[in-house]
Amino acid sequence: xxxxxxxxxxxxxxxxxxxxxxxxxxxxxxxxxxxxxxxxxxxxxxxxxxxxxxxxxxxxxxxxxxxxxxxxxxxxxxxxxxxxxxxxxxxxxxxxxxxxxxxxxxxxxxxxxxxxxxxxxxxxxxxxxxxxxxxxxxxxxxxxxxxxxxxxxxxxxxxxxxxxxxxxxxxxxxxxxxxxxxxxxxxxxxxxxxxxxxxxxxxxxxxxxxxxxxxxxxxxxxxxxxxxxxxxxxxxxxxxxxxxxxxxxxxxxxxxxxxxxxxxxxxxxxxxxxxxxxxxxxxxxxxxxxxxxxxxxxxxxxxxxxxxxxxxxxxxxxxxxxxxxxxxxxxxxxxxxxxxxxxxxxxxxxxxxxxxxxxxxxxxxxxxxxxxxxxxxxxxxxxxxxxxxxxxxxxxxxxxxxxxxxxxxxxxxxxxxxxxxxxxxxxxxxxxxxxxxxxxxxxxxxxxxxxxxxxxxxxxxxxxxxxxxxxxxxxxxxxxxxxxxxxxxxxxxxxxxxxxxxxxxxxxxxxxxxxxxx
Amino acid sequence: xxxxxxxxxxxxxxxxxxxxxxxxxxxxxxxxxxxxxxxxxxxxxxxxxxxxxxxxxxxxxxxxxxxxxxxxxxxxxxxxxxxxxxxxxxxxxxxxxxxxxxxxxxxxxxxxxxxxxxxxxxxxxxxxxxxxxxxxxxxxxxxxxxxxxxxxxxxxxxxxxxxxxxxxxxxxxxxxxxxxxxxxxxxxxxxxxxxxxxxxxxxxxxxxxxxxxxxxxxxxxxxxxxxxxxxxxxxxxxxxxxxxxxxxxxxxxxxxxxxxxxxxxxxxxxxxxxxxxxxxxxxxxxxxxxxxxxxxxxxxxxxxxxxxxxxxxxxxxxxxxxxxxxxxxxxxxxxxxxxxxxxxxxxxxxxxxxxxxxxxxxxxxxxxxxxxxxxxxxxxxxxxxxxxxxxxxxxxxxxxxxxxxxxxxxxxxxxxxxxxxxxxxxxxxxxxxxxxxxxxxxxxxxxxxxxxxxxxxxxxxxxxxxxx
Numbered sequence: 010x011x012x013x014x015x016x017x018x019x020x021x022x023x024x025x026x027x028x029x030x031x032x033x034x035x036x037x038x039x040x041x042x043x044x045x046x047x048x049x050x051x052x053x054x055x056x057x058x059x060x061x062x063x064x065x066x067x068x069x070x071x072x073x074x075x076x077x078x079x080x081x082x083x084x085x086x087x088x089x090x091x092x093x094x095x096x097x098x099x100x101x102x103x104x105x106x107x108x109x110x111x112x113x114x115x116x117x118x119x120x121x122x123x124x125x126x127x128x129x130x131x132x133x134x135x136x137x138x139x140x141x142x143x144x145x146x147x148x149x150x151x152x153x154x155x156x157x158x159x160x161x162x163x164x165x166x167x168x169x170x171x172x173x174x175x176x177x178x179x180x181x182x183x184x185x186x187x188x189x190x191x192x193x194x195x196x197x198x199x200x201x202x203x204x205x206x207x208x209x210x211x212x213x214x215x216x217x218x219x220x221x222x223x224x225x226x227x228x229x230x231x232x233x234x235x236x237x238x239x240x241x242x243x244x245x246x247x248x249x250x251x252x253x254x255x256x257x258x259x260x261x262x263x264x265x266x267x268x269x270x271x272x273x274x275x276x277x278x279x280x281x282x283x284x285x286x287x288x289x290x291x292x293x294x295x296x297x298x299x300x301x302x303x304x305x306x307x308x309x310x311x312x313x314x315x316x317x318x319x320x321x322x323x324x325x326x327x328x329x330x331x332x333x334x335x336x337x338x339x340x341x342x343x344x345x346x347x348x349x350x351x352x353x354x355x356x357x358x359x360x361x362x363x364x365x366x367x368x369x370x371x372x373x374x375x376x377x378x379x380x381x382x383x384x385x386x387x388x389x390x391x392x393x394x395x396x397x398x399x400x401x402x403x404x405x406x407x408x409x410x411x412x413x414x415x416x417x418x419x420x421x422x423x424x425x426x427x428x429x430x431x432x433x434x435x436x437x438x439x440x441x442x443x444x445x446x447x448x449x450x451x452x453x454x455x456x457x458x459x460x461x462x463x464x465x466x467x468x469x470x471x472x473x474x475x476x477x478x479x480x481x482x483x484x485x486x487x488x489x490x491x492x493x494x495x496x497x498x499x500x501x502x503x504x505x506x507x508x509x510x511x512x513x514x515x516x517x518x519x520x521x522x523x524x525x526x527x
Numbered sequence: 528x529x530x531x532x533x534x535x536x537x538x539x540x541x542x543x544x545x546x547x548x549x550x551x552x553x554x555x556x557x558x559x560x561x562x563x564x565x566x567x568x569x570x571x572x573x574x575x576x577x578x579x580x581x582x583x584x585x586x587x588x589x590x591x592x593x594x595x596x597x598x599x600x601x602x603x604x605x606x607x608x609x610x611x612x613x614x615x616x617x618x619x620x621x622x623x624x625x626x627x628x629x630x631x632x633x634x635x636x637x638x639x640x641x642x643x644x645x646x647x648x649x650x651x652x653x654x655x656x657x658x659x660x661x662x663x664x665x666x667x668x669x670x671x672x673x674x675x676x677x678x679x680x681x682x683x684x685x686x687x688x689x690x691x692x693x694x695x696x697x698x699x700x701x702x703x704x705x706x707x708x709x710x711x712x713x714x715x716x717x718x719x720x721x722x723x724x725x726x727x728x729x730x731x732x733x734x735x736x737x738x739x740x741x742x743x744x745x746x747x748x749x750x751x752x753x754x755x756x757x758x759x760x761x762x763x764x765x766x767x768x769x770x771x772x773x774x775x776x777x778x779x780x781x782x783x784x785x786x787x788x789x790x791x792x793x794x795x796x797x798x799x800x801x802x803x804x805x806x807x808x809x810x811x812x813x814x815x816x817x818x819x820x821x822x823x824x825x826x827x828x829x830x831x832x833x834x835x836x837x838x839x840x841x842x843x844x845x846x847x848x849x850x851x852x853x854x855x856x857x858x859x860x861x862x863x864x865x866x867x868x869x870x871x872x873x874x875x876x877x878x879x880x881x882x883x884x885x886x887x888x889x890x891x892x893x894x895x896x897x898x899x900x901x902x903x904x905x906x907x908x909x910x911x912x913x914x915x916x917x918x919x920x921x922x923x924x925x926x927x928x929x930x931x932x933x934x935x936x937x938x939x940x941x942x943x944x945x946x947x948x949x950x951x952x953x954x955x956x957x958x959x960x961x962x963x964x965x966x967x968x969x970x971x972x973x974x975x976x977x978x979x980x981x982x983x984x985x986x987x988x989x990x991x992x993x994x995x
Contacts, residue, residue: 076620086641120813201870374540460548495843
C-alpha cells in the first residue's frame with residue numbers, strides 16, 4: 010500500500026463576517042459627488058417616501074480584513090486540491106490560460122448590448138465553438154443561453170412546447186417519458202414546464218425494457234429525455250430502437266449528454282437518431298464548476314427544431330458575426346442574454362487545446378482508467394458493483410455499493426465520505442435520489458487523474474474500510490482533520506432553529522435565551 | 528491507437544505506457560475492448576472535423592487573444608448601457624477571492640470539507656438579508672428573470688391561484704424569461720400574465736388600474752423598484768397593501784446597489800423579493816455575470832416554496848462550534864425529482880461569493896456612499912442631456928441610475944445617434960424604439976459610480992456635436 014498522507018485541513022476558527030470589525034471601519038470608499046453634481050441635484054435626490062431610514066447591519070472592516078477573512082474561507086474549502094474522483098461531474102483540470110483570458114477587459118468589461126461591430130471577437134469564438142459541438146454531436150445549431158445542464162433540459166422542454174404549439178398539438182402532447190435513473194433535472198424540468206412525467210422502471214440489465222418504453226409512448230408523448238451511458242456505467246445497447254419507438258409515435262428525442270466523457274468522439278447523437286442534445290461545458294469541456302456555476306448547458310438540435318430555440322443565435326454573415334434575434338417561432342428566452350460567455354470561451358479553449366486527437370484520447374483514458382479502478386475495487390471485500398448481472402466492462406464511471414460493509418460494521422457511505430476528507434480526498438459522490446443501489450458511491454477517474462492518484466484514492470478507501478472494522482467509532486465520528494467537526498442536522502428541518510441569515514440566527518438565539526431565562 | 532506522440536499537459540495517463548499498463552492489469556488486449564458495451568453500429572461514421580489542436584499554452588493564448596482583441600470594451604470606451612447588466616466598480620479583492628482555485632474547482636463534498644465555501648454562501652445571504660431587511664435569502668438562481676419566474680411560481684403554489692400582475696413597461700428580456708416560466712396559455716397549469724398600466728407623468732404603477740385588476744384569482748403582483756426604465760416606485764407600500772387585501776403576494780424586484788439609500792423592501796410590505804446579483808461585485812462578462820436572488824420573510828409557508836439551496840447555520844457536534852448546511856433539502860428536485868419545487872442544478876453560486884466579499888468591503892457607509900453617488904451622477908447626467916437641443920428626458924427626477932432619453936425632436940433614430948456616438952468612443956444607451964413601449968425614439972441610459980462628472984459632460988458635448 011502506498012503511504013497515505015498525514016493531512017490536516019486549515020482550521021482558522023473563522024467568525025462569521027457579521028461578527029468582525031468596529032463601528033466606522035471601512036473597506037471601500039467612494040468619492041462624494043462632484044460639487045457641480047451636488048449643486049445641480051441636491052444632497053439626497055431619493056424621494057422622501059423611498060429613503061432608507063435605518064443603517065443596514067453590515068460588517069465594518071478594513072480592506073485587508075475582508076481579504077484575510079475570505080482567503081481563510083477559501084483555504085477551508087477542499088476543492089479538488091487533493092484527489093477528487095467525483096462521479097457524474099467529471100473532474101477536470103480547469104485551465105488558467107483560459108481563465109486569465111476571460112478576466113481581461115475584452116470579456117469582463119463587455120456589455121451584451123454593445124453594437125455587434127464591437128463584439129466580433131467573442132461572437133467569433135461562440136460561433137466557432139458552436140461548430141465544434143456540431144461536429145461532436147451531428148446537430149445543426151447550438152445555443153449557450155442555458156445556465157447549466159438542468160437549464161438545458163428545461164430548454165428542451167420549452168423547445169418541445171413551442172414545437173407542439175406550432176403544430177396545434179400542445180393540448181394533446183402532454184407527457185414526457187424518461188427512465189427512473191435519469192438525472193432528476195430531466196423529470197423536474199419537464200414537470201415545471203407543464204408536462205406529465207412517466208418514469209420507466211429498470212430491469213435486471215440496468216435499463217428499462219424496450220417493451221416498457223413502447224407501452225409508455227403514444228400520441229400523448231411530447232418528448233423522451235434520456236442519458237446514455239447512465240451513472241452505473243451501463244450503456245443501453247437498444248438506444249437506437251428506443252429512439253425509433255419514440256419517433257414512431259411522433260415524439261421528440263432528447264439526449265442528455267451529461268455522461269459524454271467516455272463516448273466523446275465515438276458517438277454522434279444525430280447518428281443515433283436524436284433530435285436534440287446537451288453538453289455541460291463546466292464538466293466535459295473543462296470550464297470550472299465554481300461550486301455550482303456559473304455553468305453552461307450547451308443545447309443543440311436539428312435544423313427542424315432550430316426555429317424553436319431560444320434567441321439570440323450567433324450567425325456568420327460573410328466575414329462578420331451577428332446576433333439573430335428575429336426568430337418568430339422561438340420558445341422565448343430561458344435566461345437573459347446569451348449565456349455565461351466566459352465559460353463558453355473556456356470550453357472553446359479546452360476543445361482547441363485538446364483537438365480531435367486529444368478528445369479521442371481523453372475518452373479512451375477515462376474508460377480505461379475506470380476499468381482499472383473497477384478491477385482494483387473488485388478486490389476489496391465489503392463493496393459490491395451495482396447490477397452484478399452486467400458483467401461487461403463499464404464505461405467512464407461505475408456505481409458501487411457499500412452495503413456489505415454497512416451490514417458488517419454499521420458504517421455506511423455517508424460516514425466513509427466524511428472520513429475520506431481526513432486524508433485530503435474529496436468526499437465521493439453517492440447517488441442522485443432515489444437510491445436504487447443501497448449505500449451507493451460513484452467514482453469517476455476521467456482523463457485528468459494519474460494512475461497514482463487512482464491508487465491513492467483506492468488505498469484510502471481500503472484503509473477506511475479497515476478502520477470501519479477495527480474502530481468503527483473513529484469513522485462514525487469523522488471527520489477529525491477538517492476545519493470543523495460533523496455538522497448536526499437537526500436545525501435544517503426545524504423552523505425554530507434553521508437560520509438562513511445572521512439576523513435570523515441572532516433573533517432565534519435571543520428568543521431561545523429569553524425563553525430559557527423565563 | 529491514434530493520438531499525440533507527446534503526453535498532454537492535462538492528461539496524466541497520456542504519458543507513454545500508462546494506458547497499456549492499465550490495460551495489462553485489467554486483462555484487456557486493446558482500448559477497443561473496454562468499449563465492449565457499445566454495439567459496433569453505434570459508433571459514429573462521420574469523422575470528427577475540428578480545428579487543429581493548439582497543444583502548447585503559447586499557441587492557445589495567442590489564438591484566444593487574437594480573437595478577443597477584436598472586441599471593444601467599456602473600459603476603453605465610455606458606455607451608458609445598462610438594462611440588466613450594469614457597469615459598476617469591482618474591487619480588486621473580489622476578483623482575487625473569486626479567482627481562488629479552491630472556489631473555482633470545488634463541486635460538492637461534505638459540510639465539513641466545503642466549510643469555507645458554505646460559510647461564504649451564508650455570508651452572502653446574511654449581508655443581502657441585512658440590505659433587504661429580510662430573514663431568508665436563497666443562493667442565487669441563473670438570472671434576475673429566472674428569480675422572478677421562480678418567485679411567481681412560488682406565489683402560485685402558495686396561493687393556489689394562476690394569475691400574475693406586472694408592469695406593461697417591463698424589460699422585454701426579463702419578460703420573455705418570465706413568460707417561459709409561466710408556460711404557454713394553452714397548458715392547463717399556465718400562469719396568466721396581466722399588465723398593469725403606468726401613470727403617464729411618472730412611469731409608476733397606475734394604482735387605479737391595479738385595483739381594477741386585483742381579484743380573488745391573482746396570485747401575485749410583481750413590480751420593480753427601481754423599475755426597468757429607472758423610475759422609483761414611491762407607491763410601493765400602497766401596492767403591497769392593495770395586494771395583501773386581495774390575498775395576493777407582493778413580489779418586488781430591487782437593485783441591491785440602491786439599498787444604502789433606498790428603503791429596504793422588507794420594510795414596505797414585500798412578501799418575496801428578487802433582484803440581480805451582478806451589481807454586487809461581478810463584471811459584466813458580456814452578460815455572463817448575471818444571477819438572481821430570491822428572499823422572503825422567515826415563515827415556513829414561504830421557506831417551503833423555495834426551489835434551490837437555502838444555506839443555514841447549524842451547530843456541530845463540538846460544543847460552541849458552528850458549521851453550515853442545506854435547510855429543507857428534500858423539497859428541491861434533487862430530493863424529489865418531478866415532485867420538487869420547480870427544479871435546481873448548477874447555478875451562479877460563485878457570484879454569491881463575489882457578492883459576499885463585495886458587501887463586506889462596502890459596509891453600511893459604502894452602500895450609502897455608492898447609492899448617493901450613483902443617483903446624484905445619474906440625475907446630473909439627465910439634467911445635462913436634457914439641455915441638448917432636441918433631447919428630452921422622460922420622467923425627470925424620478926429615477927435612480929437609469930433614465931429614458933427621448934430623441935424624437937432631433938429627427939434622428941436612436942440607432943443613428945448611437946452610431947455617431949460610437950465613432951467617438953461612446954456607447955449610447957439601449958435603444959427602446961423597437962420595444963413597443965410607446966416611447967418613440969428613446970434610449971435607456973445608465974449612469975453609475977464609474978461615470979465622473981467630466982465623463983458626463985464629455986458625453987453631453989459629444990451628443991450635442993453629433994446632433995448638429
